[in-house]
Amino acid sequence: MLLGCWRALAFILALLAASGSSPSCAVSAPPPAAAITRGGIMSYGRYADSLLLDPVLNDSNADIWILSNLYDTLLLPTDDGRGVQPGLASAWQVSPDGLTVTLTLRPGIRFSDGTAITADDVKWSLDRARNPHNGIWNALLGALGEVRIAAADTVVLRLRHPDPAILPLLSVFNSAIMPQHQFEAAPGATDAEKAVTFSNHPVTSGPFVLASWVHGATMQLRRNPYYWRPGADGRPLPYLDGIRFEVIPDDATRILRVQSGELDGAEMIPFSRVAELRADPRLSLALFPSTRLDYAVLNVRPTLTGNIANPLSLPAVREALNDAVYRRGLIQIVTHGIGMPMTSYMSRATPLHVDVPGADRFDPVQARALLRQAGYPHGFSATMQILAGNEDEIEIGTALQEMWREIGVELHLQQLDMASITALYRAGRYTMRLSIWTDDIADPGEITSYFVYTPVIGAQHSGWHSTDAERLYLASSTELDRGRRAEEYAQIQALYENGPIVRLFETPYAVLLRRAVHGFLQLPLGNNVFSGAWLAR
Numbered sequence: 001m002l003l004g005c006w007r008a009l010a011f012i013l014a015l016l017a018a019s020g021s022s023p024s025c026a027v028s029a030p031p032p033a034a035a036i037t038r039g040g041i042m043s044y045g046r047y048a049d050s051l052l053l054d055p056v057l058n059d060s061n062a063d064i065w066i067l068s069n070l071y072d073t074l075l076l077p078t079d080d081g082r083g084v085q086p087g088l089a090s091a092w093q094v095s096p097d098g099l100t101v102t103l104t105l106r107p108g109i110r111f112s113d114g115t116a117i118t119a120d121d122v123k124w125s126l127d128r129a130r131n132p133h134n135g136i137w138n139a140l141l142g143a144l145g146e147v148r149i150a151a152a153d154t155v156v157l158r159l160r161h162p163d164p165a166i167l168p169l170l171s172v173f174n175s176a177i178m179p180q181h182q183f184e185a186a187p188g189a190t191d192a193e194k195a196v197t198f199s200n201h202p203v204t205s206g207p208f209v210l211a212s213w214v215h216g217a218t219m220q221l222r223r224n225p226y227y228w229r230p231g232a233d234g235r236p237l238p239y240l241d242g243i244r245f246e247v248i249p250d251d252a253t254r255i256l257r258v259q260s261g262e263l264d265g266a267e268m269i270p271f272s273r274v275a276e277l278r279a280d281p282r283l284s285l286a287l288f289p290s291t292r293l294d295y296a297v298l299n300v301r302p303t304l305t306g307n308i309a310n311p312l313s314l315p316a317v318r319e320a321l322n323d324a325v326y327r328r329g330l331i332q333i334v335t336h337g338i339g340m341p342m343t344s345y346m347s348r349a350t351p352l353h354v355d356v357p358g359a360d361r362f363d364p365v366q367a368r369a370l371l372r373q374a375g376y377p378h379g380f381s382a383t384m385q386i387l388a389g390n391e392d393e394i395e396i397g398t399a400l401q402e403m404w405r406e407i408g409v410e411l412h413l414q415q416l417d418m419a420s421i422t423a424l425y426r427a428g429r430y431t432m433r434l435s436i437w438t439d440d441i442a443d444p445g446e447i448t449s450y451f452v453y454t455p456v457i458g459a460q461h462s463g464w465h466s467t468d469a470e471r472l473y474l475a476s477s478t479e480l481d482r483g484r485r486a487e488e489y490a491q492i493q494a495l496y497e498n499g500p501i502v503r504l505f506e507t508p509y510a511v512l513l514r515r516a517v518h519g520f521l522q523l524p525l526g527n528n529v530f531s532g533a534w535l536a537r
Contacts, residue, residue, distance in 0.1 A: 047418075056174050067176065070202065073171050123147040137172075220242060243530050311374065352444045353444070516535050
């Protein structure tokens with residue numbers, strides 16, 4: 001047994017030696033406003049296509065990170081992702097008891113078809129977003145009891161109870177302001193049907209509007225000529241005439257297309273390529289600070305498809321899998337030292353994060369003992385779904401195969417496209433899958449609703465449930481005392497130590513850009529912000 005553990009360590013150390021050192025996480029300062037040029041189409045490679053460009057009914061980062069370019073919210077996140085700033089609302093006030101939020105709409109704001117953005121649109125949009133029958137994100141606005149129009153430029157939100165996150169929540173994608181009449185006129189008998197038809201030819205409130213979309217291949221945005229927000233040159237954003245997205249799942253191909261000049265930028269760059277790409281004088285490799293987590297989701301239902309007993313349903317097995325992961329070695333293998341071990345289900349950049357004792361433990365001897373205790377002295381076999389062509393996921397999966405083999409767990413990797421992985425995940429027809437999370441607000445409530453509070457999305461479609469954790473989550477959702485709320489979240493994180501995930505690591509966002517690209521920003525919350533991007537001539 002000990003000899004096997006040493007073999008695993010030797011494997012890791014050999015890969016560490018090959019990985020080399022890593023560059024620091026730095027983003028260059030933007031050039032002066034006088035240097036900005038307007039116009040042009042920026043081309044950008046995406047790892048996966050969007051599924052539904054509807055702010056309310058989506059549930060995928062591939063949707064969310066585009067939606068912020070199409071729709072504005074009443075408040076917008078600050079560039080550091082930790083606060084809010086004026087958006088479609090130019091001012092706001094929260095009552096002393098925390099039960100009333102009064103927002104003043106910005107004068108002269110219009111949708112992309114030139115029609116005015118009115119208080120009626122705001123009320124309708126927020127009512128749709130908080131409708132418990134609409135999507136998985138409505139719980140974020142669960143405290144919202146009434147949206148009242150007080151004047152043509154004033155909207156008043158009445159809360160059922162105080163919500164410590166209400167202002168950040170008004171900057172989240174599902175709170176986007178949409179045109180009521182245009183949406184309701186879209187073909188379809190239900191809200192969901194209208195959302196599909198409307199999102200293919202939407203009228204938007206953000207800096208861009210959808211020009212064309214060939215699903216699975218390309219998407220083109222053009223600038224919204226009626227957008228309100230001024231740029232550094234005093235004229236309305238965006239600087240670009242448009243953006244052309246190309247869906248390229250294979251990491252190497254995305255990189256080659258930027259290197260050849262066919263693309264101006266690309267996302268999800270493997271960390272193994274960071275040092276090499278930073279040495280190329282034609283390119284700029286940005287590592288944007290993030291709330292990104294890489295982890296594995298486990299299906300913990302008692303039985304799997306075919307009524308097969310599921311070892312992952314046992315807390316001791318889940319603890320064993322976590323104990324057998326050498327995270328610091330994995331970080332060197334996959335991120336070349338750029339990442340940090342996960343020490344909770346939430347990132348260190350998420351407010352109220354705490355380091356859970358033992359969360360970063362590497363103890364394969366204890367892992368074997370736990371498997372014996374759980375009734376699996378010889379281990380078991382399991383399948384993990386990973387994204388086809390994604391170098392990072394292939395490296396993670398391969399490393400986990402080696403680590404877990406030392407405790408008797410045979411891991412099989414199944415490479416699938418994103419649409420297939422998502423469909424199986426939502427249906428609960430999976431054993432394990434690699435996943436990525438990023439916060440959308442500077443508050444722990446969102447990730448906790450997704451990971452812990454089962455009424456929202458079934459604890460990531462995992463089948464996991466904790467009555468105590470859910471009780472604490474509900475209490476924290478109304479707690480305005482930061483100290484007490486911090487205590488509640490510390491307890492939730494402790495209860496989740498044996499939750500339905502394998503904790504891996506936190507990383508920044510790696511984005512590859514040509515040197516001609518300036519002003520592009522990816523927020524710590526994940527949003528890709530193209531409104532301030534421009535191309536040097």
